[in-house]
Amino acid sequence: MKFFVDTAEIDQIKELHELGMVDGVTTNPSLIAKSGRDILEVTKEICDIVDGPVSAEVVALDADTMLAEGRKLAKIAPNIAVKVPLTWAGLQTCKALSDEGTMVNVTLCFSANQALLAAKAGATFISPFIGRLDDLNLDGLELIEDIRTIYDNYGFETQILAASIRSANHMSDCAKIGADVATAPPAVIKAMANHVLTDKGLAGFMADVEKAGIKIL
Numbered sequence: 001m002k003f004f005v006d007t008a009e010i011d012q013i014k015e016l017h018e019l020g021m022v023d024g025v026t027t028n029p030s031l032i033a034k035s036g037r038d039i040l041e042v043t044k045e046i047c048d049i050v051d052g053p054v055s056a057e058v059v060a061l062d063a064d065t066m067l068a069e070g071r072k073l074a075k076i077a078p079n080i081a082v083k084v085p086l087t088w089a090g091l092q093t094c095k096a097l098s099d100e101g102t103m104v105n106v107t108l109c110f111s112a113n114q115a116l117l118a119a120k121a122g123a124t125f126i127s128p129f130i131g132r133l134d135d136l137n138l139d140g141l142e143l144i145e146d147i148r149t150i151y152d153n154y155g156f157e158t159q160i161l162a163a164s165i166r167s168a169n170h171m172s173d174c175a176k177i178g179a180d181v182a183t184a185p186p187a188v189i190k191a192m193a194n195h196v197l198t199d200k201g202l203a204g205f206m207a208d209v210e211k212a213g214i215k216i217l
Ligand code: E4P
Pocket: 006, 026, 027, 028, 107, 127, 129, 131, 132, 163, 164, 165, 183
């Protein structure tokens, strides 16, 4: 499973990228607003760091303006994936941009039917939002499973990009189901390293290092 990092914070992208943890980046208007940076400027900076797909989201609601925005975003770098919402206008924009050879990430997906439409419209990525479904006591992981089944049934090449990930467990659950990509905030990716038994075991080893005066350097 590929790891995308869900942030527009340059320092955090650099830190994870140096460890080989970043196969791509996703942003959205809320993350751009949080960064306080100009969308074109910060997106270009991210594309200069990361070779993999960098999602940048359109902000218009109608297809013509979305398409113009998407074309402008696509000019930033060859690894831009234009992110469009899963609306009818978003699907129209997805088809047009895909036909032009631009990667498209269709976002705000909350149903298997929406994912089916995105694949038909030529999406490179579909972004089902796990956490926001879980927040409503619905089952976000079940949606990932359903989309996996449907895409495999018909050989759709659209990649399942599990999004709105809130916990380290979401990451392993998505990997077990067979999501192609998961995008998570840096804190969630770092939390994947944590285990209480690792901490406990290390504390025991350190106590013995102290007791025996073990030195390597
Ligand atoms: C990624 O593409 C999404 O924009 C992001 O994962 C949404 O996450 P949230 O539901 O935590 O805002």
